[in-house]
Amino acid sequence: KAGVTQTPRYLIKTRGQQVTLSCSPISGHRSVSWYQQTPGQGLQFLFEYFSETQRNKGNFPGRFSGRQFSNSRSEMNVSTLELGDSALYLCASSQAPSVYEQFFGPGTRLTVL
Amino acid sequence: QKEVEQNSGPLSVPEGAIASLNCTYSDRVSQSFFWYRQYSGKSPELIMSIYSNGDKEDGRFTAQLNKASQYVSLLIRDSQPSDSATYLCAVAPYNQGGKLIFGQGTELSVKP
Numbered sequence: 001k002a003g004v005t006q007t008p009r010y011l012i013k014t015r016g017q018q019v020t021l022s023c024s025p026i027s028g029h030r031s032v033s034w035y036q037q038t039p040g041q042g043l044q045f046l047f048e049y050f051s052e053t054q055r056n057k058g059n060f061p062g063r064f065s066g067r068q069f070s071n072s073r074s075e076m077n078v079s080t081l082e083l084g085d086s087a088l089y090l091c092a093s094s095q096a097p098s099v100y101e102q103f104f105g106p107g108t109r110l111t112v113l
Numbered sequence: 114q115k116e117v118e119q120n121s122g123p124l125s126v127p128e129g130a131i132a133s134l135n136c137t138y139s140d141r142v143s144q145s146f147f148w149y150r151q152y153s154g155k156s157p158e159l160i161m162s163i164y165s166n167g168d169k170e171d172g173r174f175t176a177q178l179n180k181a182s183q184y185v186s187l188l189i190r191d192s193q194p195s196d197s198a199t200y201l202c203a204v205a206p207y208n209q210g211g212k213l214i215f216g217q218g219t220e221l222s223v224k225p
Contacts, residue, residue, distance in 0.1 A: 033210050033211045035210070035213075035215075041224060042215055043157070043203075044215075045212045045214070048210050048211040050210070055211070056210045056211065061224040063196075087162070090157070094211055096120065097211045100145040100205045101159060101162055101211060102147075102211065104156040104159075105151075105156060106155070
């Protein structure tokens with residue numbers, strides 16, 4: 001079974017731009033969660049989607065948003081990029097929100113200049 | 114107090130030894146606990162999940178959970194150099210869907 005895929009793998013943007021990251025979950029998985037990983041803050045929860053609905057949101061500004069499509073694929077968007085948004089963005093999928101085992105994709109490395 | 118705390122590393126053990134990684138959590142009603150392994154430059158990989166008090170064994174890995182003490186640990190027996198990685202403890206808070214709270218991770222180095 002194919003794992004979680006994320007595109008693009010690497011991205012370089014400048015301050016003020018916006019970016020969209022994509023995630024395709026494991027086949028049959030319907031819940032997608034997004035995390036940000038930085039050396040200083042570690043892995044932090046951004047939000048979770050199930051059945052095209054955001055079920056939970058972490059403590060991030062409104063510049064961070066996401067959505068989920070009917071095929072369970074998910075996208076996250078960051079607008080008005082700041083230097084501090086440079087991070088590894090990880091998507092994780094699980095069968096359902098009540099099934100907590102989450103499997104991570106390879107991540108998207110975002111660099112903001 | 115951080116929600117999930119782990120030993121500050123790095124932890125260095127000789128090949129063949131037992132590596133012991135520890136984690137404490139603050140939310141007493143948390144129900145689900147996980148250990149992830151993350152190699153440098155890679156994404157986290159789920160290696161163990163545990164939901165009930167006691168021990169859970171999977172190959173060379175044993176997870177231990179003590180909810181009364183709010184403590185979860187991971188033992189790696191017969192440590193190999195390929196086990197050298199950062200180990201992340203994750204806790205699923207009660208009734209918060211798919212949210213996981215991660216510790217800062219413990220870097221393990223297994224010396225040949």
